[in-house]
Amino acid sequence: MLSLFDLSLQLNGFPMKEAKAELRKIVALSEKEHEAFLENKKVEIVNFHLQNNPFYQELVGSNATNWDNLPVLNKRNLQKPLLKRLSNGYSSKNSYINKTSGSSGDPFIFAKDKYSHALTWASNIYRFGWYGIDFNSSYQARFYGIPMDFIGNKKERFKDFLSHRFRFPIFDLSDGVLEKILKKFQKKKFDYINGYTSSIVLFAKFLQKKNILLKDICPTLKVCMVTSEMLFEEDKILLEQQFGIPIVNEYGASELDLIAFQNPNGEWQVNSETLFVEILDENNQAVPNGTSGRIVITSLFNKAHPFIRYDIGDIGILDEKSTLKKPILKKLIGRTNDxxxxxxxxxxxxxxxxxxxxxxxxxxxxxxxxxxxxxxxxxxxxxxxxxxxxxxxxxxxxxxxxxxxxxxxxxxxxxxxxxxxxxxxxxxxxxxxxxxxxxx
Missing domain, CATH: 3.30.300.30 (ANL, C-terminal domain)
Structure with missing residues (x-):
């Protein structure tokens, strides 16, 4: 029986059943099988875009001899009308269209085909499941922005209803507002917290001042996932102290997927099921694990729009113990433009x-x-x-x-x-x- 969250995605044309089945298959692969899967997907997605995407054909030119010769894309390459970047057969009607937040200073509109976007959700569901969170039944306290125009606001509120979450808009977090948020935690049975790091840290500081442990007043809370902004070690310690639950660090990009998600062993595990993540130097050469470089990501399934060797604008280090199936992000140093x-x-x-x-x-x-x-x-x-x-x-x-x-x-x-x-x-x-x- 499909629950409300899955059903709403299915009704919007995202084939969740198929995506979940495919993800289960990928997760079950052995290290050796995963290596073969990765090589096949890389070849497949490059060939698809070289045959079906004029924008990508033009970018690559005659450089398609091997993987390392493929151009590295960045947001500025992509700041041209979306219709000029879509693959043949894809349009705004049969794809998922959205825009990046612009937190790196370079916002742009992007597209994902519906199957690729369903896989993104399957990947989210799988990872949140590590902590006993089910998007269909677990109740989320959401610290996020919200559109201020009437229609945008109502649309987002409806999505919150379908996704079983209660949103705290974060544009004003003065003490009076934080007091109201605290009252909601006293009344509602939240299972987990999700949202922007700086806002959640601000709430924790408010609790610290009042000497309140959140888990005492909301005993149903299991876990807190922070996203979109850097989580500093001392902030993580503060959150653990004031909330009394595990704090999970999430790193993602709206145009791609969840990139890395802290697993229950405390490792920042990179998504190797739907993405291929490389760490490159300034000459676009891969650096050894343990060395810092630019984070460059390939979306293995997105046919509507090419994200192949896409420089996301962040600097990071992969752990020396990383494998192709289980890469570990040792450190995220921050955006290159910072x-x-x-x-x-x-x-x-x-x-x-x-x-x-x-x-x-x-x-x-x-x-x-x-x-x-x-x-x-x-x-x-x-x-x-x-x-x-x-x-x-x-x-x-x-x-x-x-x-x-x-x-x-x-x-x-x-x-x-x-x-x-x-x-x-x-x-x-x-x-x-x-x-x-x-x-x-």
């Missing part, structure tokens, strides 16, 4: 500032959240939300730490805000560079 260019010519990931300032200004729990903007090559603005203004001593400490981690002579200004600007989806971009030289 790089600060310094006066000495040094390039530093934006996260460096984040770690430095985070370690110092969060000691007393005064600062709730902050973002760092680079406005000139030697000038940075730190915007923060806090109970009290930062003291001169705290500011001195931050500046000293930045000199140690980065270089001396950098200028900083600090401005306290009521709330921070999030993008239209409600995500918080923690480091923003406003200087042109950094953009590729």
């Amino acid at each position: 790089i600060a260019l310094l006066p000495s010519g040094k390039k530093s990931p934006g996260l460096t500032f984040y770690y430095v300032t985070k370690s110092i200004i969060e000691d007393d729990g005064n600062v709730k959240e902050f973002i760092i903007k680079q406005t000139k090559i030697d000038t940075f603005e730190i915007e923060y939300v806090s109970e009290n203004e930062l003291t001169a001593t705290q500011i001195q400490k931050i500046e000293k730490a930045i000199t140690i981690y980065l270089e001396s002579g950098l200028k900083f200004s600090f401005s306290r805000k009521e709330k921070l600007e999030r993008n239209e989806n409600g995500k918080l971009k923690q480091f923003i560079s406003l200087i042109k030289e950094i953009k590729e």
